[in-house]
Amino acid sequence: MDWNLLITQLLNGVQLGLLLFLLAAGLTLIFGIMDFINLSHGSFYMIGAYFCGTIAAKSGSFLLGIIGGMAGVFMVGALVEWLIARKLYRSDHLDHVLVTFGLILIFDTSVHMIWGASGMAIPLPPFLDGQFTLGSLELPLYRLVIIAAGLLVAAFLYVLVSKTRLGMLIRAGASNRVMVEALGVNINRLFLVVFALGAMLAGLAGMLIAPITEASIGMGNDIIIIAFVVVIIGGIGSIKGAFYAALIMGLLDTLSRSYLDDVMKLFMTADYAETAAPALSAMLVYILMAAVLAFRPQGLFPPAGAK
Amino acid sequence: MLGRWRSLSGVTAKVYALLLGLLALAPFIFEWINQPFYLDLLSRALILAIAALSLNLILGFGGMVSLGHAAYIGIGAYSVGIASYYDYYNGWLHLGLALGISALFALITGAISLRTKGVYFIMITMAFSQMLYFLLLSLEEYGADDGLVIYQRSEFPALITMESSTALYYWVFAVLLLTLLFIQRLVYARFGRVIVGAKFNETRLQTLGFNTYRYRLLCYVLSAMICSVAGVLLGNFTEFISPDMIGWARSGELIFMVIIGGVSTFFGPLLGALAFIILEELLSKITVYWHLIFGVMLVLLVLLGKGGIVGWLRRFDAPSAPAPPSTVPRKTGETPPEDA
Numbered sequence: 001m002d003w004n005l006l007i008t009q010l011l012n013g014v015q016l017g018l019l020l021f022l023l024a025a026g027l028t029l030i031f032g033i034m035d036f037i038n039l040s041h042g043s044f045y046m047i048g049a050y051f052c053g054t055i056a057a058k059s060g061s062f063l064l065g066i067i068g069g070m071a072g073v074f075m076v077g078a079l080v081e082w083l084i085a086r087k088l089y090r091s092d093h094l095d096h097v098l099v100t101f102g103l104i105l106i107f108d109t110s111v112h113m114i115w116g117a118s119g120m121a122i123p124l125p126p127f128l129d130g131q132f133t134l135g136s137l138e139l140p141l142y143r144l145v146i147i148a149a150g151l152l153v154a155a156f157l158y159v160l161v162s163k164t165r166l167g168m169l170i171r172a173g174a175s176n177r178v179m180v181e182a183l184g185v186n187i188n189r190l191f192l193v194v195f196a197l198g199a200m201l202a203g204l205a206g207m208l209i210a211p212i213t214e215a216s217i218g219m220g221n222d223i224i225i226i227a228f229v230v231v232i233i234g235g236i237g238s239i240k241g242a243f244y245a246a247l248i249m250g251l252l253d254t255l256s257r258s259y260l261d262d263v264m265k266l267f268m269t270a271d272y273a274e275t276a277a278p279a280l281s282a283m284l285v286y287i288l289m290a291a292v293l294a295f296r297p298q299g300l301f302p303p304a305g306a307k
Numbered sequence: 308m309l310g311r312w313r314s315l316s317g318v319t320a321k322v323y324a325l326l327l328g329l330l331a332l333a334p335f336i337f338e339w340i341n342q343p344f345y346l347d348l349l350s351r352a353l354i355l356a357i358a359a360l361s362l363n364l365i366l367g368f369g370g371m372v373s374l375g376h377a378a379y380i381g382i383g384a385y386s387v388g389i390a391s392y393y394d395y396y397n398g399w400l401h402l403g404l405a406l407g408i409s410a411l412f413a414l415i416t417g418a419i420s421l422r423t424k425g426v427y428f429i430m431i432t433m434a435f436s437q438m439l440y441f442l443l444l445s446l447e448e449y450g451a452d453d454g455l456v457i458y459q460r461s462e463f464p465a466l467i468t469m470e471s472s473t474a475l476y477y478w479v480f481a482v483l484l485l486t487l488l489f490i491q492r493l494v495y496a497r498f499g500r501v502i503v504g505a506k507f508n509e510t511r512l513q514t515l516g517f518n519t520y521r522y523r524l525l526c527y528v529l530s531a532m533i534c535s536v537a538g539v540l541l542g543n544f545t546e547f548i549s550p551d552m553i554g555w556a557r558s559g560e561l562i563f564m565v566i567i568g569g570v571s572t573f574f575g576p577l578l579g580a581l582a583f584i585i586l587e588e589l590l591s592k593i594t595v596y597w598h599l600i601f602g603v604m605l606v607l608l609v610l611l612g613k614g615g616i617v618g619w620l621r622r623f624d625a626p627s628a629p630a631p632p633s634t635v636p637r638k639t640g641e642t643p644p645e646d647a
Contacts, residue, residue: 037426039559087610093425094372095609098566101559102605109599225437225555228430236426278445286438290419293431297422 017250018150026198032237042220048203049215077199174237235299359576370506375436381553383538398461413531454549569617
C-alpha cells in the first residue's frame with residue numbers, strides 16, 4: 001500500500017471536511033435558530049471568492065483580500081437578513097424556498113454582470129505557494145493552511161458558542177427560540193448577527209478554496225447540497241454535530257473516490273468494480289444520510305433540549 | 308373547492324374552458340398563423356404542466372414541500388433513453404419502466420423522508436434527487452454529463468405514433484387532461500380528504516384512526532409516477548437526455564410554476580407552467596441577464612402576493628367564491644422531525 005498517497009488523501013478529506021464545516025456551521029444555526037431554510041447560502045460562498053479575488057488583485061495582498069472579503073460578505077449577509085429573510089421567519093418553509101431560490105438567480109446573474117461569465121483565477125502569494133516536505137512525503141503548503149484556518153475557525157466558534165454571552169443566546173435560541181423571545185432578548189439583533197456571521201463563514205470557505213479551483217458562477221450550488229446533508233446528519237442547530245458530520249463526509253467522499261474500486265475488486269471482477277465504484281462513491285454520502293435518518297431522525301448530535 | 312365543479316362557475320370557469328378549447332385547437336391555430344415553432348414551445352409547457360400538476364398533489368394538497376421532484380422527470384426520460392440505447396423502442400415498455408422505477412425510488416426515498424417534517428423534508432428530498440443526479444453523472448455508458456441522444460421516439464403499436472410534432476402534442480394534451488381529471492377525482496375522494504386533512508391537522512386525523520404516514524407515502528408515490536410520465540414525454544420531445552434535466556434548479560422551477568399559477572388549485576400548475584414558458588421566452592429575448600428579472604419576480608411574488616394567477620382570477624368572481632386555501636398551515640412553533 002502506498003502510505004504517502006493515503007496520508008495525502010486523508011489530508012484532502014480533512015480539508016474538504018473543514019470547508020464543509022465552514023458552510024454547514026452557518027446553515028445549521030440559521031435553520032436551528034430562525035427555522036429558516038436558506039438555499040442561497042452557497043451564493044455567499046461564491047461572492048466571498050469574488051470579493052477576495054477582486055480585493056487581492058487591486059491591493060496585491062491575498063490576506064487583505066480575505067479580510068476585506070469577509071467584511072464584505074458579512075455586510076451582504078446582514079443586508080439579505082434585514083431586507084428579506086427577516087420578513088419571512090414566521091411564514092412557511094415554501095416561502096423560504098422560493099425567496100432563496102430567487103436570491104440564487106439574483107446573485108448568480110449579478111456576478112455574471114459584474115465579473116463576466118468566465119471564472120476568476122486567484123493567484124496564491126509566493127509564501128503560501130510551496131511544498132511542505134516531511135521525509136519522503138511532499139504536501140502542498142496551501143492545503144495545510146486551509147486545514148489550519150478551518151481548525152482555527154472551529155476553535156473560535158467553540159469559544160464563541162460555549163463561553164460568550166452571544167453564544168449562550170445562540171445555544172438557547174437553537175434549543176427553544178420561543179423562550180428566548182419571551183425572556184426579552186433583542187431577537188432581531190441576534191438573528192441579524194447569526195445570519196451575517198453564517199454568511200461570512202460561507203464566504204471564507206469560498207475564499208479559501210478559490211485559489212485551488214478559481215472563482216466561478218454557481219460554484220456554491222453543488223457543494224451546498226452536501227452541506228445540507230452535513231447539517232441533517234449532525235442535527236439541525238448543532239455546531240458540534242456539524243463539525244463531526246462535516247469531517248465524516250469529507251473523509252468518506254475523498255477516500256471512497258480513491259479507494260472504493262480497490263475494495264470492491266476484492267469481491268467482484270475488476271471490470272465490474274471499475275464501473276460500479278464511481279457510481280457508488282457518488283451516492284455514498286446520501287446513503288449514509290439515509291442510514292442516519294432511518295435510525296436517528298434528529299441527527300447525530302441534536303442541540304441539548306431541542307425537541 | 309368543496310362543491311366539485313360548482314365552484315368552477317363564473318369568470319374562472321370561463322377562462323378554464325376557453326384555455327382548454329384553445330389548447331385543443333392549438334396545432335391548427337399555429338399552422339394558420341404559420342408559426343410552427345410555437346407548437347414546440349407549447350408542447351414543452353404542457354409537459355412541464357403535467358410535472359407541476361403532480362408536484363402540486365403533494366406540495367399543495369398534501370403540504371409536503373419536495374425540492375427533488377425533477378428526479379422523477381429524469382427517471383421517465385432516462386427510461387426512454389436507456390431502453391432506446393439498447394434498441395427497445397416499445398412505448399409501453401418505456402412507460403412501464405418509468406412507472407415501475409419511479410414508484411420504487413419514491414417508495415424507498417419517501418419512506419425515509421416522510422418520517423421527517425419541515426426543513427428536514429425539504430432538504431432530504433433535495434438530497435435524494437441530487438444523489439440520482441450524481442449517479443447519472445457517473446454513468447459513462449449513458450453519456451455521463453454529455454447526455455444521450457434518442458434517435459427514435461417511443462413506438463406505440465396499434466396506436467397513433469409520436470413521430471410528428473402535432474401527434475406528440477396531442478399525446479401530451481391527452482395525458483394532461485387525464486392528469487387533471489385524475490388529480491381532481493383523487494382529491495375529492497376519501498383518500499384526498501385524508502391527505503388534505505392531514506396537512507391542516509395531522510393529530511386529528513390520527514386520532515380518527517387514519518395511518519397518515521401510509522396515506523402520505525402512497526400520495527408521494529402516485530405523484531412521482533405521474534411525474535415520470537411527464538419525463539417519458541419530455542424524453543420523446545427533446546430526443547435528448549442529460550443529468551441536467553434533474554438538477555435541483557429544475558425542481559425549483561417546478562415549485563415556481565406551482566406557486567405562480569396557484570398552489571392547491573386544480574388548474575393553477577397548468578397556468579403556472581404556461582406563464583413560466585412565456586416569461587422565459589419573452590425575457591430571454593430582452594436580455595441575457597433575464598435570470599435576474601426572474602429572481603426579483605420570485606422574491607416579490609413571495610413578499611407581496613399570494614394565490615398566484617388562480618387567486619387573481621377568482622377576484623373577478625362572486626365574493627362568495629372560496630379563497631384558495633393556504634399552502635401549509637401557519638407555523639405555530641417548532642416543526643421538529645417526528646420521532647419514530
